[in-house]
Every structure is written in structure tokens, then in C-alpha cells.
Amino acid sequence: MPGRIQPPPAERLDRLGPFLAMEIMERAFEMERAGHRIAHLEIGEPDFEPPEAAVEACVRALRSGETQYTDSRGLIELREAIAAHSERRFGVAPDPDCVVVTSGTSPAMLLAFSLLVNPGDEVLLATPHYSCYPNFIRYCGGVPVTVRCRESAGFALDPDALAEAVTPRSRAIVLSSPANPTGAIHSAETMASLCELGLPVISDEIYDGLVYDDAVVTSALQLSDQSFVLDGFSKRYAMTGFRLGYLIVPEWARRPLQIMQQNFFISANRFVQHAGIAALECGAEHVERIRLACEHRRDLLVDGLRKLGFGIAHRPAGAFYVLADARRFDRDSKRLAFTLLERAKVGVTPGVDFGEAGEGMLRFCYAVSEGTIEQALERLARVLPELEQNVSGEART
Ligand SMILES: Cc1ncc(COP(=O)(O)O)c(C=O)c1O
Structure with missing residues (x-):
């Protein structure tokens, strides 16, 4: 068409970097379409089935015509079930x-x-932090202070370092415990001293329930009625593709969040919300x-990676990731992750996705x-020695 000008994206997009774990996954999908078989250790996606009761409730809701909008904050039955879960x-x-149901935890974060x-x-x-936090903060015009x-x-x-x-x-503090990508769990004392700083705390608790070695998790809800708790069904219930999450907020924040939700999203999917109710009511055993399976898999992966030469100082106590020092294979984590994908057909996330503090590391x-962990370790074992030789060659020259 003559004279048509393609405008550049709005300036706020300059403040948004790509989510590298997704970039790797999307490249891996492309390779799969070309016939390769990829071992996916890049994305935080449990390869368990969702709870049967959740699937059934979702199908039942869909079949019985539960296909309309809901209250922007979510079905009251789901919000009550979330409140009851927090109490238990x-x-x-x-x-x-004070609960707002969203289409995944990511929209809750944006809100x-x-x-x-x-x-x-x-x-x-x-x-190192979850990749998207600084992107959300910058998108809103804020400045992430790490x-x-x-x-x-x-x-x-270190709560003293954060207080300094x-x-x-300063407008808010973001906490994530168990944390992605490190698996660290903040102690009750650390959480309490941060809540006492008098700033709103945004506490991402999406990995609650996935803790090992008898580690104990504290919720910001237990410490301050001014906290914003982010949570969702993706991880502990293996319901990533359902896209269901929620936000628990202080009384003063209810109305502005409702207004945002009404405008931006109207509501989360109605039939998926029924899956959420069933997961909360029947999903504990799941x-x-x-x-238990993740605890065992963690040990398999940590031991295997250590044998391959990755540096792992501590076994992570929560979530389902290992952040391993990979500098002996390549100091540039993005280059290394793409090399491993192309040559070993193993998807991993570059540490730099989690901030500069993660550079030189890979997240698995x-x-x-x-089976996938064993296959990934075998494939890596074939490619890593050559990469290591390249690094030591570079160091000598
Ligand atoms: C710490 C953390 N918060 C939030 C999310 C987003 O989860 P959801 O699938 O609910 O949007 C993730 C996903 O990996 C995560 O690791």
C-alpha cells in the first residue's frame, strides 16, 4: 500500500527485554518441528498430569455451559476456596x-x-531473580534495585543488605520463596525483618508446597496485612496451560485492582476457575x-551435573531448579545455552536471564x-568436553 508508515513500537517497549527461557523453548519447538528430539530442561513446567479432579471439573463446567464472564475478581466459590487454603x-x-483471580500468576504480577x-x-x-520482575518494574517506569x-x-x-x-x-520489596532460579527459601526471620521495613511486600509464593529436606516456608500473609501475595496453579498442581493464578491484597488495594482487572482482562476463564476450586479441594495428595518425585529428581540432576563439572555449592531446598556454575564451559551463558540446544539437543536457561548475578551459570x-534427566546428562556429556577445551584454549592464548 503506498505511503504506509510502519511506526516503531511505543517507547515503553524499549524497557522490556525478552524472557530468555521462553526464547530457548520457542527455538526448541522450532527444532522439534524440523524433526529433532529435545530434552526440555529450560522451562519451569512440571511434566506431571494435573489433578484428575481439576480436569474433570473443568470439562464438566465446559459441558454444562459455564462459558461466560465471571465477576472480574473471580468466582466467589474460588475466592473462598483460596481463602480456606491459606487458612489450612x-x-x-x-x-x-481481597482475592483477585487472574489468568496465571504473570497477569497478577502486572496488576x-x-x-x-x-x-x-x-x-x-x-x-539472581525471576527473569520477568525487572521487566515488569521498568515497564511501569520503576527502577529495579537488586x-x-x-x-x-x-x-x-541478606536482610541487612536489602535494608541498606x-x-x-523505595516503593516496594519483591520476595520470592522458594525462589526461582535459586531454589532458596527465606527464613521466617528474614521475611519478618523485611516486612518490618514498612514498604509494601510483593511476595511471590508460586512454589509453595515444593520444598525438600524438611525446609519450612513462611508466607508474607503470616507477617503483614500489607503484603501482596502472588500465587497460582501452574507449578504445584502442574496446571501451567490452564493459566490460573491469583493475588491476595490489603483492603485498600481491592478497589483499584478490581478496576484494572475489569478493564484489562474482564475475568479469568470461567471453566478454568472450576478446575482451580477442585485442585484446592482435592489436590493436596497430588x-x-x-x-516427593521432585526431591528425588533434584538429587539425580544435582549429582549428574556435578559429575559433568558444573559447580553447585548447595542442593536447592525448594522450587524445581538448579542454578549451576558453567563458566568452565563458557562464560557467556546465553551463547552456551544456545550451543547446548543446537549441539546436544538439551534445552537449558542461560543464567543471565536472571540478572547479571546469574551470568556464567545455567538453570536446569x-x-x-x-528418563529426560538421564538423557540430558548423557547428551551433555558428549558435548561439554569439547567446550571445556575451547575455554582452556582461549585462557592459554
Ligand atoms: C517465580 C515465578 N513467578 C511467577 C511465574 C509465572 O507463573 P504463571 O504460569 O502462573 O504465570 C513463574 C513461572 O515460571 C515463576 O517462576
């Missing part, structure tokens, strides 16, 4: 009117940051099965089957 799990029952962050506001977070967690300390967050980073521009997901 942490002894705190939020008001169901929380949109509510809290003004241009120029600083948001504190531990690093506090480094050392691998030698099991990636534990607080300035008059979560425990996933947890162990929520995949033992």
Missing part, C-alpha cells in the same frame, strides 16, 4: 473480597506492579506426589521425568 496452610484466612509503581520509584529485589545473593551462602537473602538499599524513593529444571 498458614493459619491466616484472607477476606475473599501488582501497575498498582504500586510510579515512574522513578525504586523496587528492591534479590538477585541485592545480590551469594551462591556460597546458598543464595540466602532502601532510599526515600502436590505431595509431585514434591528438574520437574521433568527421570
